């Protein structure tokens with residue numbers, strides 16, 4: 001079924017000038033951009049966004065990194081969006097990401113891993129709602 005996922009181009013990929021190349025790879029893979037925003041996640045907001053990881057050892061580093069610079073947030077639509085997008089971005093750890101995936105091309109480390117992709121329909125909905133109002137989706 002056609003469905004949606006949520007993504008963020010993370011501060012490392014923005015700082016390294018990869019916004020255009022990443023959006024190009026996403027749209028060429030057949031994803032339609034439903035919503036798009038150049039914004040930032042202040043530490044408090046980053047903590048809220050990643051609340052599910054609160055108890056993990058990497059939580060503080062994750063919040064610090066995600067609030068270190070601007071990001072690009074987007075909602076994407078495609079058949080089988082969640083699974084296909086996770087394939088397109090590659091493994092969380094870029095050293096394990098397949099050749100040609102977005103993390104293989106643009107990410108440097110498990111923290112600075114260039115891009116986020118929702119892991120379920122339910123989380124895509126929650127994460128999209130975190131950044132976008134109804135008037136910002138097309």
Ligand code: CMP
Nearest residue numbers: 053058062092110111112113115116117
């Ligand atoms: P993402 O899945 O987008 O959101 C959680 C992030 O935590 C993940 O990307 C990684 O960038 C980061 N992270 C750091 N260390 C780990 C780890 N050991 N396991 C999973 N995620 C990690």
